[in-house]
Amino acid sequence: MKVSIEDKVQTRIPTKHGEFILHYYTNSIDDKEHIAFVKGDVANKHDVPVRIHSECFTGDVLGSRRCDCGEQLDMALGLINQAGTGVLIYLRQEGRGIGLLKKLQAYNLQDQGLDTVDANIHLGHLADERQYDIAALILSDLKVRSIALITNNPQKIDELTELGMPVSRRIPIETHIHLDNVDYLKTKAERMHHLLSVPDSQ
Numbered sequence: 001m002k003v004s005i006e007d008k009v010q011t012r013i014p015t016k017h018g019e020f021i022l023h024y025y026t027n028s029i030d031d032k033e034h035i036a037f038v039k040g041d042v043a044n045k046h047d048v049p050v051r052i053h054s055e056c057f058t059g060d061v062l063g064s065r066r067c068d069c070g071e072q073l074d075m076a077l078g079l080i081n082q083a084g085t086g087v088l089i090y091l092r093q094e095g096r097g098i099g100l101l102k103k104l105q106a107y108n109l110q111d112q113g114l115d116t117v118d119a120n121i122h123l124g125h126l127a128d129e130r131q132y133d134i135a136a137l138i139l140s141d142l143k144v145r146s147i148a149l150i151t152n153n154p155q156k157i158d159e160l161t162e163l164g165m166p167v168s169r170r171i172p173i174e175t176h177i178h179l180d181n182v183d184y185l186k187t188k189a190e191r192m193h194h195l196l197s198v199p200d201s202q
């Protein structure tokens, strides 16, 4: 079934990265609300800086150091603010699409020695179950013509391109590497082909 979306409400949100307009989208498939956080005039523009961020309650809200999500969220808003225009799409696909409960179970498996990919597989899931069709629809709804995608994940670039949203270039988003996330980032680079350079952990 093809999904459709509806922009239900737009409201002004002042942040430490300046002012954004939040667009609240519903969709025809489930009751998850996806958000576009828009700065400046992006309609009919090319090469618009865009971050497609997947929900990470532990990283985004609680500041978990297991992953790079919270820092990436902050960096992306800073980048968009500097550019003066851009969009952050916040997709409600927690835990690479497996949900919060399973992600937390995967964390316990990681503490027993599995990496982030094998922990998902052990729980009967794929390494990454995310979809980007709603992100592409939101960008079309905002009339964005092409995007400078803020990501280290080449798979995201391929998927957006396949969904008909031209990616003019990639903007890297590399965060701090520390003891709590070095193995996680290394797995992302080696097994998920993220464009990251991560030194060996001790």
Ligand SMILES: Nc1nc2c(ncn2[C@@H]2O[C@H](COP(=O)(O)OP(=O)(O)OP(=O)(O)O)[C@@H](O)[C@H]2O)c(=O)[nH]1
Pocket (backbone or CB within 6 Å): 052, 053, 054, 055, 056, 057, 067, 068, 069, 072, 093, 094, 095, 096, 097, 098, 102, 103, 106, 107, 116, 120, 150, 151, 152, 153, 156, 173, 188, 194
């Ligand atoms: N299943 C699972 N999900 C995780 C884990 N760590 C982070 N996530 C989720 O991964 C998603 C973010 O994906 P990442 O792989 O960090 O990065 P990405 O979005 O693919 O790539 P970038 O655009 O470069 O950030 C969020 O939904 C997080 O909740 C983990 O160990 N296991």
Ligand SMILES: [Zn+2]
Pocket (backbone or CB within 6 Å): 056, 058, 059, 060, 067, 068, 069, 070
């Ligand atoms: Zn995270």
